[in-house]
Amino acid sequence: MMDVLIVGAGPTGLTIGIELARRGVDALVVDRAEGLFPGSRGKGIQPRTQEVFDDLGVLQAIRAAGGPYPTRMIWQDGERVGEQPMFEAVDADEGTPYTEPWMVAQWRTQEVLHARLTELGATVAFGREVTGLTQGAEGASVAFADGTAVRARYVVAADGGRSAVRRAVGVGMAGETVDPSPFLVADVRVRGLDREYWHAFPGSDGSFVALCPLAGTADFQLAARLPEGTGPDLSLDGVRKLVAAYTHLDAEDVTELRWASDFRPRAALADRFRAGRVFLAGDAAHVHSPAGGQGLNTSVQDAYNLGWKLGAVLRDGAPEALLDTYEEERRPNAAAMLDLSTGVHRGEVRRGKATVQLGLGYPESSLSVETRTAPAGVRPGDRAPDGTVAGVRLFDAFRGPHWTLLGATTAVPGVRTLPAAPESYGPGVFLVRPDGYVGWAGDSADGLAAYLTRAGCR
Template sequence: MDVLIVGAGPTGLTLGIDLARRGVDALVVERAEALFPGSRGKGIQPRTQEVFDDLGVLEAIRAAGGPYPHRMIWKDGERIGEQPLFEPVEADEGAPYSEPLMVAQWRTQEILCARLMEWGGEVAFGHEVTGLEQDAKGVTVRFADGTTARAAYVVAADGGRSAVRRALGVGMAGETVDPAPFLVADVRVNGLDRDYWHVFPKDDGSTLALCPLAGTDAFQMQVRLAEGTEPDVSLNGIRALVAAYTHLAAEDVTELRWASDFRPRAALADRFRVGRVFLAGDAAHLHSPAGGQGLNTSVQDAYNLGWKLGAVLRAGAPDSVLDTYEEERRANAAAMLDLSTGVHRGEVRRGKATVQLGLGYRESSLSVEMRDNPSGVQTGDRAPDGTVDGIRLFDAFRGPHWTLLGAETSLPGVRALPAAPESYGPGVFLIRPDGYVGWAGESAEGLRGYLGRFVG
């Protein structure tokens, strides 16, 4: 086997899809007996929508969810004011998706899993990793049932309590974002409209909120409890909280589908790569849920790593290409952790800062600029959408290939268009398989040498 992916959350499933379409032999293993049942990571940011467009699941994702409603603030059983959750971000030709989508995490994972199956991929449930050993040729992974699996590479996408990370001995430094305990649950509730995200604050700083989950008949309940309170995630505990914070009666909570308690942390793994093993998603970075950055940053990890593993395993690229995963993603995750913490503490507004369209890799060793006075789009930047000769760029980018704008080429694995949109500025641009500008020049001179780094 080429790659063993540990964890069937959004990170592992996204990576599985990307590897499957590259012809890489990969298996996703999951400790649980089924996909995660909760709504936890419900925000799909615009940049992740672009990734899902490329992977062929955006239409299903959009059909499964909807836009975020405004918040309605309540006090003593009365509505006292409406608040938009996000500062507006205008869509344009280069960024056609500008608003986050709300999709319950369980539904996102169902869609990703179905897409993986379409590509011939597989998820093996009930496989709990207990340890691993690696050598010069691969990794042997041990499971709780006494069986083992062997792969050239292993990717740990098994969450914040990652068994793989612990087996590697990789530390994860962090801080408590908020001293208060939090609780999140999926519930059915009578007596509330589904037009608003209903918020019920108390004078002691604790808050209960009920957000209608788009595409379902449930609400996601989030509670910031008073410090020193012990969370109770039972149905009776949930009902007691609703009765204590809102004008609703306990019996108005008619069903509890899933619940969990947590204390918000921001933490970053010391390393994202140890030999033939990579950390991705929550196994590599833990975010406060504020701002909706955790799931999205995790999907970006998978998207970054997938094409690099494909280059090494299928195109003959040197193993050193895989070092750029940690180089690019650890710095990015650190920035997103600061952002999530800032949103949680009220220091950063949700909006342009949180849609992830401005993220890039300008400082990366893979970003090569050959122009003397570059303007417009720079190497390392996200490649904007646009139109060339009637062809939409996102349509041209879609798939596991590279895309060249502004020159012809016969190089394998590269699709060429005769020009770049004016918004890019002058030059020739080579777009990486993950939608970032890898190389730019006045002409195509030097292009073959750059691509040679990824093709043996």
């Protein structure tokens, strides 16, 4: 029986796979498709996710695979009528090195993550469709369409909004329609349109077509909101007619259709993120409108949170109860991100400080313990900012599957220790979790040992 079976080789499943592989956990990623997802869909990598990718050892490749977002150019009747910045600016400082979303087509993000997973010695088994799941006290058995089955101590459902695993364990998912109009998204090759702008062509009835040059590729991502009652045509001819109807381009200027999909924007949240030995992550747990670029990024945060906890239980002797904190921390966070995505879609929230995910944390978590007599500055549950201590950059010190202690006078076995915290943290001793959030803070290291035992760090 293996340790963990991960169902779904999207960004969520691949991230969890990387997290477990670097901890020496016996895990397998499976996917019903015959290969990696081919489209651009989730193309925005938020600053907090860039910090996660830095820790996972893939940020350099992610940055090389994409580029910054262009300014939006508005068109009317074949004329350029105005520019709009895509995001409100977020100021960079020592604690926040990445402040702007980075555009990377989802298929390229998955290629980078898959390469890292392979580098760590793990694999993805494609063409494995889940048809059933049973579980008991010691583990779960997952059945596949080819008649085979795999037993694992834990199963992670990272198999999307129509998750077969979620249905198999009977977890409901409540939601609402964000927009009644049908949407179409496609990757196309286009001639006669410059790549300096994200080109928007609004219709008179609230419909639109937008063509965004996909950084790091020769493609444009076409996104369209169609009139209610319209049936999206995902063929090359259908996409050509759509472009000709909304833009100044001719149908033949769309020279290639590489991928296309249609959807109706919806917000939905699973009733639970854990069902016995099964954990829900990514779109299997929450479905977002694509507006604001929160879906993929929230999914990566799920994986980052769950990965270190599974590793702690399976390899470090942490109590099983640690795994309950996954739902405790991630479900409220996902619910907040669903509200944010819906707000951006409806024009109620601007992209910028609210959407970069740098302010997210777990202040109400049972893992966030404050023992200082006069707390100030960074609090338990907060994201641990970057900075420099004794010539060491904190993000370099945090990188890896370990805990980090800032400000202690003596070293703690199994924990990387630095002699101080940056001034921006405020006074005290700070224990930083493997996922880059402050778990514990105190005036001294008194009481730290009990916290580390509870979290399985010793």
